[in-house]
Amino acid sequence: MQGLAELIMRGRRQATLVVGLSVAVPMLFWFGAVAMALVLLRRGWSEGLPVLGWASLPAVAWALLGDPTPLMVLLGCSALALLLRQRSEWSLVTMATAPLGLVFALVLLVTLQGPLQEVADQIRSALPQMLTELSAEIDEAALARLQALMVPLLAGLMGATHAAMTLVCLILARSWQARLFNPGGFRDEFHRLRLAPWMSIVLALLVFVGPQFDGLAMLAPIATVPLLFAGLALVHGVVGIKRLGIGPLVVLYATLIFVWQVLYPLIMFLAFIDSLFDFRSRLQPASGASGNDDSNGQG
Numbered sequence: 001m002q003g004l005a006e007l008i009m010r011g012r013r014q015a016t017l018v019v020g021l022s023v024a025v026p027m028l029f030w031f032g033a034v035a036m037a038l039v040l041l042r043r044g045w046s047e048g049l050p051v052l053g054w055a056s057l058p059a060v061a062w063a064l065l066g067d068p069t070p071l072m073v074l075l076g077c078s079a080l081a082l083l084l085r086q087r088s089e090w091s092l093v094t095m096a097t098a099p100l101g102l103v104f105a106l107v108l109l110v111t112l113q114g115p116l117q118e119v120a121d122q123i124r125s126a127l128p129q130m131l132t133e134l135s136a137e138i139d140e141a142a143l144a145r146l147q148a149l150m151v152p153l154l155a156g157l158m159g160a161t162h163a164a165m166t167l168v169c170l171i172l173a174r175s176w177q178a179r180l181f182n183p184g185g186f187r188d189e190f191h192r193l194r195l196a197p198w199m200s201i202v203l204a205l206l207v208f209v210g211p212q213f214d215g216l217a218m219l220a221p222i223a224t225v226p227l228l229f230a231g232l233a234l235v236h237g238v239v240g241i242k243r244l245g246i247g248p249l250v251v252l253y254a255t256l257i258f259v260w261q262v263l264y265p266l267i268m269f270l271a272f273i274d275s276l277f278d279f280r281s282r283l284q285p286a287s288g289a290s291g292n293d294d295s296n297g298q299g
Helices: 002-008 012-024 029-043 045-064 069-087 090-111 113-133 140-148 150-181 185-191 197-208 219-242 247-258 260-277 279-283
Strands: none
Touching: 002 012, 002 029, 002 150, 012 029, 012 045, 029 045, 029 069, 029 150, 045 069, 069 090, 069 150, 090 113, 090 150, 090 197, 090 219, 113 140, 113 150, 140 150, 150 185, 150 219, 185 219, 197 219, 197 260, 219 247, 219 260, 219 279, 247 260, 260 279
């Protein structure tokens, strides 16, 4: 991967070729978004705009064919990369995935209205039986409301997935940049990622109160994305401070895959509590506080 990153950094032509080909190939669009973000993080808007313009052409073609995902992830990751370059605040960038996810959800709601409606109809027809099998009691009014919100919730869930994918692409790009120009810089940045208290409070309200209002229901799944990544950064930071090695992180991600229903809310809760009490500053040895190294490496 480092060799590809070095190739992308050689010049505009090489970057355009890598990003464009990646976006054009099915299932490799994420790599194009990573490469595009790397260019923007290192070179800025003036150098990255021509690359983005040419590389967006295959993404636009995919959108016209009915798949807006490559275009959304490419543009979304580019926007987050520019924000990170300008502000160098991971908390702000992570929080920005919420409005970005809302934009994604609205685009998907318009472009994929038919498929979303079909999936929603299937869930509606199976929902009563599912609740019966789970021995869950729900009154008819609540069931009817849940069924009515099915399409917005599905759009919000897909928007959240796309927002998470976009942030992962940015994280990969930043790690490549740090590896090339400031080894270890990204690790320090990610370990310090912590949401401000107002951010976590707003997100928690959207997650738990949003479904009670028809207009905010779509935001509920989207608001979980910043909390999830802040919680993961907390775990990474604590593991790093305690020098526990990679083992706990392997267990964490393996467990997250298989029992995400339990671990996902727990990680969100930890992120919320950490925003109020800052666990890492309490665990950090007085002599081991990390500096404010910036792996932006602006050229």
